[in-house]
Amino acid sequence: AQTVTQSQPEMSVQEAETVTLSCTYDTSESNYYLFWYxxxxxxxxxxxxxxxxxxQQNATENRFSVNFQKAAKSFSLKISDSQLGDTAMYFCAxxxxxxxxxxxxxxxxxTIIP
Amino acid sequence: NAGVTQTPKFRILKIGQSMTLQCTQDMNHNYMYWYRQDPGMGLKLIYYSVGAGITDKGEVPNGYNVSRSTTEDFPLRLELAAPSQTSVYFCASKRIAGGAETQYFGPGTRLLVL
Incomplete structure (x- = not known):
């Protein structure tokens, strides 16, 4: 069975700064998808x-990008130029x-701090 | 398009009561899902459907039933409510199979069993 671990229950950062959220997963599969919600x-x-x-190329969507390390089973999310609207729970899947x-x-x- | 709609938004049940959580999507999506989210946790899949008349169990199906008589509707039935079913329930849908397709989520139904 697959497991997904997010080791940071809470984070906060000043508006306009960059923040990275961590995610690791455990699987024996070689073909799969990873998501941030x-x-x-x-x-x-x-x-x-x-x-x-x-x-192999890391996905990017505007201010959001990932660092996907398949061998390490790591999938972190980087948010650049953070905005107040980024305040939320973030789930790795x-x-x-x-x-x-x-x-x-x-x-x-x-939490994005003004 | 209204997307994925869920009713009710909030409900209090007594132990042993039954109820149906409604989910409707107007995007003509084949795949539909029910998740539950317990406090401080990620979502867990209860049941899913790949089309009208076809349903399958997810990770936590016990205590629930589903049916899919139309493409649009995917109701979730709780027959004998228990305190362990206190949770937020999310319905989701997507057009076709695979991780490349986005799942669209409804706004959730908060259920409290006392």
Missing amino acids: KQPPSRQMILVIRQEAYK FMKLGNEKLTFGTGTRL
Whole structure:
């Protein structure tokens, strides 16, 4: 079974600074997807970024980028030029290719300080 | 498009009562999911469906039932509510299989069993 670990329960950073959220996972699979989801106070789950394990290039979406280290089973999220709207819970998630089941980590609560 | 809608937003149940959580999507998505989120935890998959008439168990199906008679609707049934089912329930949908497709989440239903 797959497990996803987020070792930082809470983080805070000043507005406009850069912050990195950590995620590690454990799997014996070689083909899979990794995701970062954002959950603001409204509780809506919003996809931030996804990474296919077969791609060596790290995914980027505007101010959001990942550092995917497949051998180390590490998948960190970097938020650049952080904004007040980035305040939210952030969940790392894993999906095995061909399987519809998402496995989530326990989340990191990120607070952006004005 | 309204996206994924869930009703009710909040409900209090007594132990042993039953209820149905409603989920509807208007995006003509084939895949639909039910998750629960316990305090301080990530989401866990309860059941999912790959199309009308087809459902399958997720990680935590005990105590729940689902049906999928139409593409749009995917209700979740609790037959004998227990305090352990106190949680926030999220419904999600996506168009086709695979991790390359984004799951769209509803706003959640908060359930309290006393």
